[in-house]
Amino acid sequence: MTETIAKVDNVTLRYGDKIVLEDCSLDVVKGAITCVIGLSGAGKSTILRLLNGLRKPERGHVYVKGVDICHMPERELINFRSAIGFAFQFAALLDSMTVVENVALPLREHTRMSEEEIERTAKATLDSVGLDGAYGLFPSELSGGMLKRAGFARAVVTNPDIVLYDEPTTGLDPIITNLLTDTIKHLRAKLNGTAVVISHDLHSIYMMADYLAMLYEGAIVEYGPLQDVQRSSNPIVQQFLQGSEVGPIPV
Amino acid sequence: MKALEDLGKSTTEFFEYAGGLTELGGETLGFIGKLRIRLTETVLQCYLLGVQSLLIVLLTSLFTGMVFSLESAQQAVQYGVGNLVGGAVAYTSVRELGPMLSAVVVAGRVGAAIAAELGSMVITEQIEALQSLGLAPARFLVVPRLLALIVMLPLLAIFADVVSIVGGMWIAQTYAHINYESFLSSVRQTIGFDDVTRGLFKSVIFGIIIALVGSYQGLRTRGGAAGVGVATTGAVVVSIILIFISNFVLSYILYGGSTG
Numbered sequence: 001m002t003e004t005i006a007k008v009d010n011v012t013l014r015y016g017d018k019i020v021l022e023d024c025s026l027d028v029v030k031g032a033i034t035c036v037i038g039l040s041g042a043g044k045s046t047i048l049r050l051l052n053g054l055r056k057p058e059r060g061h062v063y064v065k066g067v068d069i070c071h072m073p074e075r076e077l078i079n080f081r082s083a084i085g086f087a088f089q090f091a092a093l094l095d096s097m098t099v100v101e102n103v104a105l106p107l108r109e110h111t112r113m114s115e116e117e118i119e120r121t122a123k124a125t126l127d128s129v130g131l132d133g134a135y136g137l138f139p140s141e142l143s144g145g146m147l148k149r150a151g152f153a154r155a156v157v158t159n160p161d162i163v164l165y166d167e168p169t170t171g172l173d174p175i176i177t178n179l180l181t182d183t184i185k186h187l188r189a190k191l192n193g194t195a196v197v198i199s200h201d202l203h204s205i206y207m208m209a210d211y212l213a214m215l216y217e218g219a220i221v222e223y224g225p226l227q228d229v230q231r232s233s234n235p236i237v238q239q240f241l242q243g244s245e246v247g248p249i250p251v
Numbered sequence: 252m253k254a255l256e257d258l259g260k261s262t263t264e265f266f267e268y269a270g271g272l273t274e275l276g277g278e279t280l281g282f283i284g285k286l287r288i289r290l291t292e293t294v295l296q297c298y299l300l301g302v303q304s305l306l307i308v309l310l311t312s313l314f315t316g317m318v319f320s321l322e323s324a325q326q327a328v329q330y331g332v333g334n335l336v337g338g339a340v341a342y343t344s345v346r347e348l349g350p351m352l353s354a355v356v357v358a359g360r361v362g363a364a365i366a367a368e369l370g371s372m373v374i375t376e377q378i379e380a381l382q383s384l385g386l387a388p389a390r391f392l393v394v395p396r397l398l399a400l401i402v403m404l405p406l407l408a409i410f411a412d413v414v415s416i417v418g419g420m421w422i423a424q425t426y427a428h429i430n431y432e433s434f435l436s437s438v439r440q441t442i443g444f445d446d447v448t449r450g451l452f453k454s455v456i457f458g459i460i461i462a463l464v465g466s467y468q469g470l471r472t473r474g475g476a477a478g479v480g481v482a483t484t485g486a487v488v489v490s491i492i493l494i495f496i497s498n499f500v501l502s503y504i505l506y507g508g509s510t511g
Binding site: 049052058062079081082086090094106109110169 | 350375376377379380381383384387
């Protein structure tokens with residue numbers, strides 16, 4: 001029996017005149033890794049931003065832990081977001097702070113932990129993503145893979161119920177990609193939580209996904225356990241998974 | 252028809268801008284009212300925005316005071332009112348030049364820097380990252396900058412007042428042979444404590460304008476590096492226009508159109 005922890009329910013959203021999502025629905029299963037795939041510019045990252053309230057839909061609802069966050073006032077939403085980790089595509093670490101200060105920031109702002117405890121927790125979280133030697137470095141001194149891992153550490157340091165990963169392996173070499181994929185799986189298991197991952201990288205998706213959703217033309221066209229989606233007869237899904245130029249998706 | 256459409260669009264944009272700026276101001280003042288202040292960051296901003304602007308404020312004020320004295324002293328002596336030059340220089344410096352000049356210089360230097368920094372944070376997703384961490388950008392970024400300018404701009408204005416008067420005194424002595432005692436006596440007779448405090452009150456308002464406009468322009472940045480450039484230019488232009496408008500309004504309110 002699966003339990004849904006978050007739900008995008010018939011959401012329509014546009015940027016200017018461009019419709020990004022139209023009657024889009026997605027269930028996020030508690031305790032699982034749900035991956036969302038789709039073409040570039042399809043609106044995958046928008047789904048993540050809907051799930052933590054950074055974007056509000058024009059129509060429809062977004063439920064997180066049973067609460068409709070679409071009509072939540074910004075002040076409440078700000079507190080609510082601290083229970084949802086967000087690892088950004090380019091990490092988005094604050095460049096005026098060191099790595100350890102970045103990771104400690106949510107603890108400093110949202111907990112009553114002592115300075116000593118905060119530092120210990122932040123460093124332990126950095127250790128868990130393999131960044132034990134990078135505490136005092138600034139974001140500009142990190143490589144792409146290290147930046148992403150520091151972003152992961154900041155996203156999970158408060159033990160959130162859900163962690164959202166935006167393109168965690170894009171633009172990295174295969175070794176670092178595997179390392180990051182393992183890190184996501186390890187963090188999910190350690191937190192006993194839920195992860196939603198947006199990615200193009202089918203290899204890493206096959207390694208980590210429990211559930212897979214495909215977004216096409218503003219809606220989820222296929223969703224289910226990984227193996228079911230891989231076996232889907234939907235020609236759009238098959239063309240995307242095979243990377244074929246022939247099929248219903250225009251090249 | 253097109254002209255009407257453009258007028259309507261500009262009017263809407265104006266009210267959207269004014270509304271957004273007011274909303275940011277309200278939110279920021281709300282955090283200050285609840286004492287949700289990052290003290291260390293505020294002290295750092297005092298240094299970055301205030302102390303680092305000191306040299307440029309001193310230089311511009313010194314030369315402006317010198318020019319004012321140069322142009323007025325010789326003529327005043329010719330008309331036999333050389334004893335009023337000190338008062339004229341001090342009166343203008345304390346009421347207008349000190350607060351205005353320091354505000355315009357700081358708007359150019361600091362307003363642009365705030366907009367560029369926050370604009371870069373928008374395009375590198377750092378602002379969204381703050382929000383996703385449950386932190387309000389107004390509290391985290393705007394409050395320290397606003398408080399820093401509220402504290403530092405009046406201090407800069409005091410330095411500007413003093414340097415402008417000293418520069419004027421030196422030029423009056425050198426070119427119009429008005430001795431220091433006569434100059435300073437005129438200063439003491441002309442300006443009072445009220446003039447200084449009203450000038451400093453203006454500086455507080457100008458500081459609020461520079462911090463809020465710079466922050467608002469930065470936070471509404473769109474479209475990559477070019478957008479940061481637009482935000483930066485906008486911050487300087489809008490701040491300076493608002494400083495001039497508010498200076499007139501404040502002068503009218505504080506001095507009531509009187510000359511004394």
